[in-house]
């Protein structure tokens with residue numbers, strides 16, 4: 317489902333929640349949590365706003381949140397504070413009795429929208445004709461349920477930023493080539509890290525429907541889908557040069573959704589979990605420039621006053637879709653459960669659920 321689809325089915329938030337004060341909203345959410353107890357679980361991704369993360373029962377990166385969803389059998393409702401693909405993943409991994417709610421249906425992910433079902437089928441047909449059948453598809457979890465289903469059907473698996481290396485290495489042992497969807501940067505960074513040279517990586521452009529590669533096709537090992545994260549693409553080599561010039565002692569840590577040149581020139585790269593753990597373990601007085609979403613960077617700055625932390629790009633904004641989940645929407649979602657009229661249920665169709673689950677389970681078994 318694209319962001320446009322989601323906007324068309326998103327109901328308008330009642331005026332009451334727009335007008336309510338912060339105190340009112342906080343006390344409503346607290347009261348609903350108290351009344352609902354174990355019946356509701358709130359997972360919160362690290363990129364969520366501070367006002368929302370305070371209510372999360374569990375926080376984590378994409379892998380941790382998928383693991384939590386798969387393990388929880390008690391909660392009747394999972395109010396997912398994250399983006400649409402994460403809520404879909406939770407729906408796929410939970411039982412048919414459990415219901416998943418996304419507080420604001422407009423909380424999509426522009427990267428996930430860069431690969432759709434139709435485009436993927438066309439790509440598969442062209443690529444298997446050009447390169448043969450020995451290709452294993454892998455998809456970053458930042459993709460729709462339909463793409464995970466496609467990948468699961470063809471024997472492939474999902475990956476997250478924290479297990480991408482393990483999963484790509486597994487995939488390269490299984491088949492001669494891999495197709496990595498939809499984030500070209502995570503795919504390139506991971507394969508390069510594993511020793512695949514850039515010259516053995518081709519790019520599939522889903523808009524032009526063409527394989528971009530100069531050289532002998534026999535040499536291609538990794539086919540990267542031409543998708544990206546519009547937030548992480550904003551970190552540049554110029555940002556790195558500026559930090560190196562102005563803060564010579566500063567270490568640079570970035571998310572692997574950043575471009576290859578940026579990751580390559582940084583000191584450390586890793587998932588949101590790794591970024592948090594690295595900063596937590598860093599010495600007092602150490603200096604860090606972080607290349608990831610702004611809500612997380614701000615939280616790290618606040619939680620570590622004894623360390624000097626800045627955003628790698630001084631003009632960064634938060635991820636706008638992650639930011640859609642706010643106090644009014646969380647209060648509305650919680651009240652809707654109390655009123656037995658739950659809003660914004662995320663329900664993946666049975667066919668996609670079946671094959672997407674295969675792809676997710678292949679990952680969880682190796683995570």
Ligand code: 13P
Pocket residue numbers: 362363376377378379458476477478573586587588589
């Ligand atoms: P992590 O899995 O590192 O938390 O990244 C998730 C993500 O990209 C959300 O945009």
Ligand code: SF4
Pocket residue numbers: 399424425426427428458545546547548573609635636637638
């Ligand atoms: Fe999607 Fe990028 Fe936002 Fe993550 S940060 S949800 S990949 S747009």
